[in-house]
Amino acid sequence: MRMAELVMGVVMGIFSLYLMWKSAELPIGWIPGEGPGGGAWPFWLALGMLLCCITIVIRWAKRLTPQSRSKEVYMDARAFRLFLLNAGALAAMIGLFHIVGAYGAIPLFLIFYLRYMGRHSWRLTGTFAAVTPVLMFLFFEIALQKTLPKGFTDPWFEPIFAFFY
Amino acid sequence: MDTLSLLLNGFAIAFEPLNLALIIVGCTIGLFIGAMPGLGSVNGVAILLPMTFLVPPTSAIIFLGAIYYGAMYGGAISSIMLGIPGASTAVATTFDGRPMALKGQADKALIAAATASFVGGSIGVVLFTLFAPPLADLALAFGAPEIFALMLMAFATFIGLGSDDIPKTIFSIFIGLVFGAVGLDIISGEPRLIFGDIPGFYHGINFLVLAIGIYGIAEMLWVIETSKGDALMSKAEISVRRILDTLGELVRTWKTMLMGSLLGYFVGILPAAGATPGSLMAYGFAKTMAKDPETYGKGNINGVVAPECANNAASTGAMLPMLTLGIPGSPTTAILLGGMVIWGLEPGPLVFTDYPDFVWGFIASLYAANLFALLINIAFIPAFIWMLKMPFTILAPIIFVLCIVGGFVPTMDMHDVWLMLVFGIVGYFMRKLDYPMAPAVLAIVLGPLAEPALRQSLLISGGSFSIFFTRPAAGLIMAAALGLFLLPVWMIVRRKMDQRRKAS
Numbered sequence: 001m002r003m004a005e006l007v008m009g010v011v012m013g014i015f016s017l018y019l020m021w022k023s024a025e026l027p028i029g030w031i032p033g034e035g036p037g038g039g040a041w042p043f044w045l046a047l048g049m050l051l052c053c054i055t056i057v058i059r060w061a062k063r064l065t066p067q068s069r070s071k072e073v074y075m076d077a078r079a080f081r082l083f084l085l086n087a088g089a090l091a092a093m094i095g096l097f098h099i100v101g102a103y104g105a106i107p108l109f110l111i112f113y114l115r116y117m118g119r120h121s122w123r124l125t126g127t128f129a130a131v132t133p134v135l136m137f138l139f140f141e142i143a144l145q146k147t148l149p150k151g152f153t154d155p156w157f158e159p160i161f162a163f164f165y
Numbered sequence: 166m167d168t169l170s171l172l173l174n175g176f177a178i179a180f181e182p183l184n185l186a187l188i189i190v191g192c193t194i195g196l197f198i199g200a201m202p203g204l205g206s207v208n209g210v211a212i213l214l215p216m217t218f219l220v221p222p223t224s225a226i227i228f229l230g231a232i233y234y235g236a237m238y239g240g241a242i243s244s245i246m247l248g249i250p251g252a253s254t255a256v257a258t259t260f261d262g263r264p265m266a267l268k269g270q271a272d273k274a275l276i277a278a279a280t281a282s283f284v285g286g287s288i289g290v291v292l293f294t295l296f297a298p299p300l301a302d303l304a305l306a307f308g309a310p311e312i313f314a315l316m317l318m319a320f321a322t323f324i325g326l327g328s329d330d331i332p333k334t335i336f337s338i339f340i341g342l343v344f345g346a347v348g349l350d351i352i353s354g355e356p357r358l359i360f361g362d363i364p365g366f367y368h369g370i371n372f373l374v375l376a377i378g379i380y381g382i383a384e385m386l387w388v389i390e391t392s393k394g395d396a397l398m399s400k401a402e403i404s405v406r407r408i409l410d411t412l413g414e415l416v417r418t419w420k421t422m423l424m425g426s427l428l429g430y431f432v433g434i435l436p437a438a439g440a441t442p443g444s445l446m447a448y449g450f451a452k453t454m455a456k457d458p459e460t461y462g463k464g465n466i467n468g469v470v471a472p473e474c475a476n477n478a479a480s481t482g483a484m485l486p487m488l489t490l491g492i493p494g495s496p497t498t499a500i501l502l503g504g505m506v507i508w509g510l511e512p513g514p515l516v517f518t519d520y521p522d523f524v525w526g527f528i529a530s531l532y533a534a535n536l537f538a539l540l541i542n543i544a545f546i547p548a549f550i551w552m553l554k555m556p557f558t559i560l561a562p563i564i565f566v567l568c569i570v571g572g573f574v575p576t577m578d579m580h581d582v583w584l585m586l587v588f589g590i591v592g593y594f595m596r597k598l599d600y601p602m603a604p605a606v607l608a609i610v611l612g613p614l615a616e617p618a619l620r621q622s623l624l625i626s627g628g629s630f631s632i633f634f635t636r637p638a639a640g641l642i643m644a645a646a647l648g649l650f651l652l653p654v655w656m657i658v659r660r661k662m663d664q665r666r667k668a669s
Contacts, residue, residue, distance in 0.1 A: 120558065
């Protein structure tokens, strides 16, 4: 945990420097007749971030925060595995949105989560995987007319839309 | 007396069978739209606006007003139950509503949210009835320096008296403000902070993307880790006894309710502010005023009451400049204003005299909508509690799916969904190190309001910061904000003095 506190402080400090550099692509000083340049607001805020990160690192060195005194492991093997499984499954679902669309990706994610992670029966898994996209389609696409991504399955929905409209 | 008779006439219009039915249907639809992550009152009102051409203008505005109110109530539901803000206005409700649900107090949080919404809405509509014209003038007197001072005050409430790590809190505010600056520069129109030249950054970072990432995905990853994957979502129960106990406890939060309602109403009437900043500021103030600020963010009922009172009072307040000045105070009222124009009405100072039936029928309907929204909300609480009792391994994937869809719907851009995942993962790592996340959400909401206010103020003053101290209202708010900023320093000095005294 102690090392993680330092790493986070340093990484965020570097990110602050990047933001300062990126903000400086626009003027950061006073422009006569226009006021502060477009980059001034984020530049000074990023400088504020950097100062906070320096303070966090100093406090870490002085062991002033509970994390800087902690001897706990930041993430044990089991926590890391759970994180990878969940974040990975989410990333895979979002990736699949581009290919098979929401109505393909969501059932696949539900099948993975309910069957593999939750060890639920095929009956329950199948029911959720089938009913959830149907309800979402009716709510978002028909009732609210909010179109979700469909990937290559887009043409398959034409007859359904023709039925409703 | 004149106002009372006009209001009574308004009630006669609002309680006509058609209008009453529209209030009930509107509140119910609004409740479910508000509860759906990523969708808020603005979506409900925009989608159903064309349907209002089937009824007279008074019935139409009553229907849309009921949807607006219903959505304000509904936003709290998914904030409390799932940890995903149902609407932008309910982000602050997540801070304490979600921890309450995780402690098995979902029923208490839902009742608190509904009751606070009712109180906030009622206070808002009473103020609307009694003081509409003078309050509209007051709102107009609030210029850029006053608005910036008010924003600074909101940030100060998260720092002063906050129990969190101060450098991390300030860092969180700054990073939220920087994310709020991504997109196009408001004055020059030039692209700003477009990371990697990715086109998705041109429309800025929608604050719901940050809020759902942090309070949806990061929170879920946190719950899964801390429970080692065997989390019970909630031991929630509901019974008449528990409802009565909660109502008893809510009576003791009257100060928070009053503060949240008045603050929310005032922020609501400011042009371009609206219910979201109002609710976040009310949360900050409640935490600042509390005797136990360290319990905020861990399931303090006042942390639910303050933002819920404020967002409902603000939603009523936002209608005031819309009706009296023709200036919308929020995106939803902008659509309502458009509706009024389409219906052939002219919003402005003469609206109260030119269309008394329309205005007073609408105001009276707000009283009725407030009551019906409360009753409908409470009637559905057992169903919401039942949902929470589902096994975690069923609820978790549903929450994840709602997060993803909720992140996509506001901008219809997959870039935002990826960004939300990144925020979720980084937010999870930061949460483990006790970085407070609420200030970042507050900052990304207030940043796009604070920056133009600062730049306009400096333009007026020719670059001098004295403008924030020479104008009476701005100076007063600035002094209070600076006092709050310096409070942690004073507390450290006092603690050291106490320690020295004890040692000697």
